[in-house]
Amino acid sequence: MQETLNNGAHHAPGARQSLRAAAAKGGLQVDTLDDGPGFDLNAATDGLGLRGLRERVLGLGGRFTLHSTAKGGTSVSMWLPQMQKGAE
Numbered sequence: 001m002q003e004t005l006n007n008g009a010h011h012a013p014g015a016r017q018s019l020r021a022a023a024a025k026g027g028l029q030v031d032t033l034d035d036g037p038g039f040d041l042n043a044a045t046d047g048l049g050l051r052g053l054r055e056r057v058l059g060l061g062g063r064f065t066l067h068s069t070a071k072g073g074t075s076v077s078m079w080l081p082q083m084q085k086g087a088e
Helices: 002-011 049-059
Strands: 017-024 027-034 063-069 073-081
Touching: 002 017, 002 027, 002 049, 049 063, 049 073
Parallel strands: none
Antiparallel strands: 017 027, 027 073, 063 073
16 A cells, blocks of 8 residues: 555646545455546556556466546556465
């Protein structure tokens, strides 16, 4: 959650951001949204923020979805599975 909010504040200063987190289907669903200028998902970037976040979420067995459109803002949706007791 922190990574998505920091990323939005850095790349879309002044944009409104919202966050929702809730238990969902054996895990945690986290959705963040901003009303910033958006960006081209296909453009080359040197940034590691969202790419690294995606890798961490997938590495935990979760799901990661990123949407961004010009004038439509950016949304990140993540689902993380519930950890089994005793798992690390």
